[in-house]
Amino acid sequence: MATVPSKSRTIVYPSRDGRPIGETPVHRDLLVELVHGLQRRFAGDPMVYVSGNMLVYYVPGDKRRHVSPDVWMARGVPNRDRDYFLIWEEPRGPEMVIELTSRSTRQEDLEKKFALYRDVLRVSEYFLFDPRAEYLDPPLRGFRLIDGQYVPIQPIDGRFPSEVAGVHLVRDGQRLVLYDPVTRTRLLTVEEALERADAARQQAEAARQNAEAQVRAQDEELERLRRQLDDLRRTESSSRPAGE
Numbered sequence: 001m002a003t004v005p006s007k008s009r010t011i012v013y014p015s016r017d018g019r020p021i022g023e024t025p026v027h028r029d030l031l032v033e034l035v036h037g038l039q040r041r042f043a044g045d046p047m048v049y050v051s052g053n054m055l056v057y058y059v060p061g062d063k064r065r066h067v068s069p070d071v072w073m074a075r076g077v078p079n080r081d082r083d084y085f086l087i088w089e090e091p092r093g094p095e096m097v098i099e100l101t102s103r104s105t106r107q108e109d110l111e112k113k114f115a116l117y118r119d120v121l122r123v124s125e126y127f128l129f130d131p132r133a134e135y136l137d138p139p140l141r142g143f144r145l146i147d148g149q150y151v152p153i154q155p156i157d158g159r160f161p162s163e164v165a166g167v168h169l170v171r172d173g174q175r176l177v178l179y180d181p182v183t184r185t186r187l188l189t190v191e192e193a194l195e196r197a198d199a200a201r202q203q204a205e206a207a208r209q210n211a212e213a214q215v216r217a218q219d220e221e222l223e224r225l226r227r228q229l230d231d232l233r234r235t236e237s238s239s240r241p242a243g244e
Contacts, residue, residue: 051073066084125144
């Protein structure tokens with residue numbers, strides 16, 4: 001990365017731009033779902049960073065030159081807490097971006113951000129998704145940076161492959177699903193992951209209780225056999241003739 005003048009490090013960069021996370025609950029919930037899905041997928045890799053709706057600054061010292069991708073990730077970037085992302089202080093910038101298009105962002109997503117991601121940030125993959133299919137036709141699009149230009153990504157069985165994330169993006173009504181082409185299964189949502197974890201916990205608890213019940217039953221059976229043996233011994237002793 002380029003050397004940054006020391007005075008730029010004293011600048012206080014805002015962590016918010018005052019804009020809402022999502023225009024509608026659909027956009028907001030989908031943003032959270034996608035970020036958490038990618039974070040869970042790369043949870044074991046300390047050098048993959050996933051974020052969403054975070055201010056990304058790309059010109060040292062200029063607090064106005066920033067962008068806030070809905071969902072994005074980068075490999076080779078430490079997975080640690082940040083209030084904002086300064087590209088010149090990181091190993092690299094966003095590699096894959098997903099924008100959830102809405103009425104207020106469609107023009108920006110298709111023109112300004114398209115050019116910014118392609119020409120300035122050099123984002124390898126750019127996906128746009130219109131959850132309600134109101135502004136984009138088709139509602140899911142993908143582009144890959146090749147020789148400085150964004151080339152449309154060709155879908156595979158209706159799925160748009162991301163080489164950066166190693167997943168396919170699939171439209172499912174108003175949702176954007178992450179699909180694992182290796183396991184041929186979709187990644188779980190937050191709610192599904194919690195439900196599965198809770199089911200596993202309940203199953204483990206039931207197994208523990210069953211094991212404890214079996215141990216108690218075995219202990220009771222051993223105690224019954226001990227009493228039976230003691231009774232047999234007392235009976236045998238009392239039945240012996242005196243002097244024996």
